[in-house]
Amino acid sequence: MIDNREGALKNYRTVLATFVYPVEFIVNLPFQIKDRVSKLFISKEALSNENDKLKEKLLLIKTRLQQYEIIEAENHRLRSLLESSFRLKNKVLIAELVAVQLDTFRKKIVINKGENDGGYLGQPVLDATGIIGQITQINPFSSTVLLITDPNHALPVQINRNGLRAIAIGSGENNAILLQHLPRPLITDPNLPNNAHILEGDLVVTSGLGRRFPRDYPVGEIQAIIKKPGESSARIIIKPFADFDQMREVLMVWPNGYKNND
Numbered sequence: 001m002i003d004n005r006e007g008a009l010k011n012y013r014t015v016l017a018t019f020v021y022p023v024e025f026i027v028n029l030p031f032q033i034k035d036r037v038s039k040l041f042i043s044k045e046a047l048s049n050e051n052d053k054l055k056e057k058l059l060l061i062k063t064r065l066q067q068y069e070i071i072e073a074e075n076h077r078l079r080s081l082l083e084s085s086f087r088l089k090n091k092v093l094i095a096e097l098v099a100v101q102l103d104t105f106r107k108k109i110v111i112n113k114g115e116n117d118g119g120y121l122g123q124p125v126l127d128a129t130g131i132i133g134q135i136t137q138i139n140p141f142s143s144t145v146l147l148i149t150d151p152n153h154a155l156p157v158q159i160n161r162n163g164l165r166a167i168a169i170g171s172g173e174n175n176a177i178l179l180q181h182l183p184r185p186l187i188t189d190p191n192l193p194n195n196a197h198i199l200e201g202d203l204v205v206t207s208g209l210g211r212r213f214p215r216d217y218p219v220g221e222i223q224a225i226i227k228k229p230g231e232s233s234a235r236i237i238i239k240p241f242a243d244f245d246q247m248r249e250v251l252m253v254w255p256n257g258y259k260n261n262d
Contacts (some may be wrong), residue, residue: 032135048099062064071087091254093117095125097247102174107150109133111250116140119252124213126251130241131206132153143252147244148219149174150245157219168204168219171237174244175202177220179204179236204238214255 010185073238095117099110115138123135125145133153137144147154157179158165168177179198202222208215223239 093252107147156209158207
């Protein structure tokens with residue numbers, strides 16, 4: 001009562017508490033260690049869970065990044081096709097590939113546009129860099145395109161430098177077509193008269209004959225002129241500009257003058 005009212009034992013209680021503190025500390029030490037260890041395990045588990053979540057988010061971000069890269073590549077191809085369509089100044093329609101047949105004897109693709117989209121037999125098909133081929137089979141929803149590299153395909157062309165006209169025949173290979181039906185024998189000296197002068201690197205374009213393919217659209221370039229002893233003509237190989245191994249979208253073209261052209 002005296003201590004509570006006057007605080008007479010305050011100093012004694014302070015001294016007593018000083019001596020008792022180590023005992024309290026030792027008594028409470030196991031409980032403090034237990035709490036800290038528990039918190040440590042809880043923190044480790046939380047960090048592990050957070051790490052797993054971050055890994056999942058990283059995987060999701062990588063997956064989305066790959067999708068963005070695919071979309072970006074597709075947008076780039078579509079922009080190239082649109083730029084190509086502006087050069088054509090004809091009615092065009094973008095179509096996607098749904099099937100590819102590129103073996104030695106058949107060079108065909110199937111696209112997802114057909115009669116319902118205004119397509120027709122013989123319609124020219126292009127990509128952003130050059131001639132692809134023409135439609136040989138068609139139904140309401142899809143079309144089969146015979147590529148210019150198919151041995152059964154013939155394409156009227158001309159040498160852009162001198163206007164020399166010829167026929168480009170498919171070789172059966174994805175990266176080569178052959179120049180045939182030259183009007184005169186091949187002579188490599190441009191100073192000689194009556195020559196069909198052709199040089200490696202010459203640009204080959206469509207001639208527009210028959211009004212099937214648009215005129216002056218790039219086909220490829222002269223890659224090689226192979227001469228054999230004793231023969232008056234040479235084997236002329238054209239490397240197409242179109243990328244037949246990586247194309248995903250193509251352009252259906254309605255040349256000016258086609259009877260159903262809008």
